[in-house]
Amino acid sequence: MGVTIDNKLTFNTHVSNVCRKAIGIYKQLCKAAKVSWGLHPEVIRVIYLATVEPIILYAASVWAQAAKKLGVIKQLAVVQRGIAQKLCKAYRTVSLNSALVLAGILPLDLRVREAASLYEAKKGVPQPVLAGREVERMASAVEGPHPAERLELEIISLVNEEQLNKHSEINVHIFTDGSKIEGKVGAALSEWKNKTENKALKLALPTYCTVYQAELLAICRATGQILKHRASSFGIYSDSMAALQTIINSNCLHPLAVECRDNLRAISLQNKVVTLFWIKAHAGLEGNERADRLAKEAAKNSKVRPDYDLCPVSFVKRSIRMATLDEWNQRYQTGETAKITKLFFPDAKLAYRLIRKFGASSETTQVMTGHGGFSEYLHRFKCKENPSCICDPDAEETVPHILLECPAYAAERLKIENEIELKLIKENISIIMMSKYREKFMSYCLKIAKRVINRNKTV
Numbered sequence: 001m002g003v004t005i006d007n008k009l010t011f012n013t014h015v016s017n018v019c020r021k022a023i024g025i026y027k028q029l030c031k032a033a034k035v036s037w038g039l040h041p042e043v044i045r046v047i048y049l050a051t052v053e054p055i056i057l058y059a060a061s062v063w064a065q066a067a068k069k070l071g072v073i074k075q076l077a078v079v080q081r082g083i084a085q086k087l088c089k090a091y092r093t094v095s096l097n098s099a100l101v102l103a104g105i106l107p108l109d110l111r112v113r114e115a116a117s118l119y120e121a122k123k124g125v126p127q128p129v130l131a132g133r134e135v136e137r138m139a140s141a142v143e144g145p146h147p148a149e150r151l152e153l154e155i156i157s158l159v160n161e162e163q164l165n166k167h168s169e170i171n172v173h174i175f176t177d178g179s180k181i182e183g184k185v186g187a188a189l190s191e192w193k194n195k196t197e198n199k200a201l202k203l204a205l206p207t208y209c210t211v212y213q214a215e216l217l218a219i220c221r222a223t224g225q226i227l228k229h230r231a232s233s234f235g236i237y238s239d240s241m242a243a244l245q246t247i248i249n250s251n252c253l254h255p256l257a258v259e260c261r262d263n264l265r266a267i268s269l270q271n272k273v274v275t276l277f278w279i280k281a282h283a284g285l286e287g288n289e290r291a292d293r294l295a296k297e298a299a300k301n302s303k304v305r306p307d308y309d310l311c312p313v314s315f316v317k318r319s320i321r322m323a324t325l326d327e328w329n330q331r332y333q334t335g336e337t338a339k340i341t342k343l344f345f346p347d348a349k350l351a352y353r354l355i356r357k358f359g360a361s362s363e364t365t366q367v368m369t370g371h372g373g374f375s376e377y378l379h380r381f382k383c384k385e386n387p388s389c390i391c392d393p394d395a396e397e398t399v400p401h402i403l404l405e406c407p408a409y410a411a412e413r414l415k416i417e418n419e420i421e422l423k424l425i426k427e428n429i430s431i432i433m434m435s436k437y438r439e440k441f442m443s444y445c446l447k448i449a450k451r452v453i454n455r456n457k458t459v
């Protein structure tokens with residue numbers, strides 16, 4: 001099955017195997033792209049995400065518990081470190097902590113546990129991050145109706161009042177809509193007969209639900225009403241093509257779509273006719289405008305008890321990712337490595353959001369790790385006789401020194417301090433990185449760093 005099980009169920013052999021396999025494939029792909037030393041970081045990222053991660057994450061739910069063991073974490077770290085260093089063009093001495101933050105990829109052991117949690121959540125196993133909320137699970141294909149009993153459904157598009165009026169055979173019109181406003185979610189139905197509204201229904205959903213769920217819920221409830229209705233010909237109107245298509249596609253197993261199709265089948269047995277219409281939103285159709293207003297009202301005054309409250313998988317993924325980021329951040333902040341990186345990014349979560357906006361360059365990474373052509377580093381790794389800066393034999397040439405203190409760059413520093421209206425001290429670096437001055441500050445850092453690096457090359 002692709003999972004190696006040893007007699008003590010430690011999964012150590014399995015982890016070693018997948019790690020070896022992942023590294024092997026990664027190396028081959030790099031070779032296939034010929035110039036492994038010059039491979040573009042984005043290409044490496046694609047290779048990593050498309051091959052290395054999936055190989056490691058295969059059957060993660062089986063062995064995720066083992067990913068908490070130090071030995072396993074270390075093996076996974078070995079796979080990741082080299083790749084993360086390449087992604088951010090870091091020196092090989094850079095720590096995993098720094099490399100991961102600057103490469104913008106998550107620790108593999110946490111990814112393993114993340115994949116396992118998601119798998120379990122989809123299977124209905126309660127997850128701590130969901131705090132008791134139930135996950136919206138897809139219906140089973142086996143329990144669906146026999147293909148011969150499937151309804152052939154279609155959607156008719158309407159763009160204006162005129163086209164709507166053409167369908168005069170329809171007695172009852174039910175307009176549906178879903179809405180998300182100020183982070184709150186609502187849905188509504190508005191039932192019309194002879195140009196007047198008979199009935200209106202507002203539905204509330206919790207904040208973690210999506211508009212798509214709200215749209216589906218409204219259509220589903222509309223079919224429920226038709227089941228109980230005495231008229232014979234109905235139109236359901238929605239401005240959500242996505243929701244309508246989910247309903248007519250019988251391979252789609254969304255629970256609301258399945259319920260909706262069940263209702264439609266029961267309705268056809270009652271010899272009633274239902275037509276599904278897609279209407280252009282905000283095209284001035286009275287019923288649609290009314291449903292839109294009702295849905296917004298429903299969202300704003302959320303009821304205590306929602307009408308539908310299953311978590312969409314997108315929310316489950318987001319919650320699990322938040323928990324992963326928290327754990328990673330904890331590890332990053334308490335870890336002893338990555339001192340220089342922490343000056344720029346004291347928080348791994350914020351870094352994860354920001355870092356993809358930077359084009360990874362060797363120089364930026366040298367500045368953000370301190371591992372690069374700076375005397376202190378070169379001296380530490382025996383490439384230079386002394387660690388001192390040109391300004392003073394007693395001052396070590398480190399990244400904080402050249403950026404914040406060294407008198408040799410006082411003029412540039414004063415200039416940038418005036419521009420960003422902030423003093424360049426250690427505590428302010430992370431603040432500047434979060435501000436609109438980030439780019440200006442980074443170009444200052446690069447300018448100074450390049451000067452230092454070039455000078456140290458020639459010595």
Ligand SMILES: [Zn+2]
Pocket residue numbers: 389390391392395401402405406407408
């Ligand atoms: Zn100096």
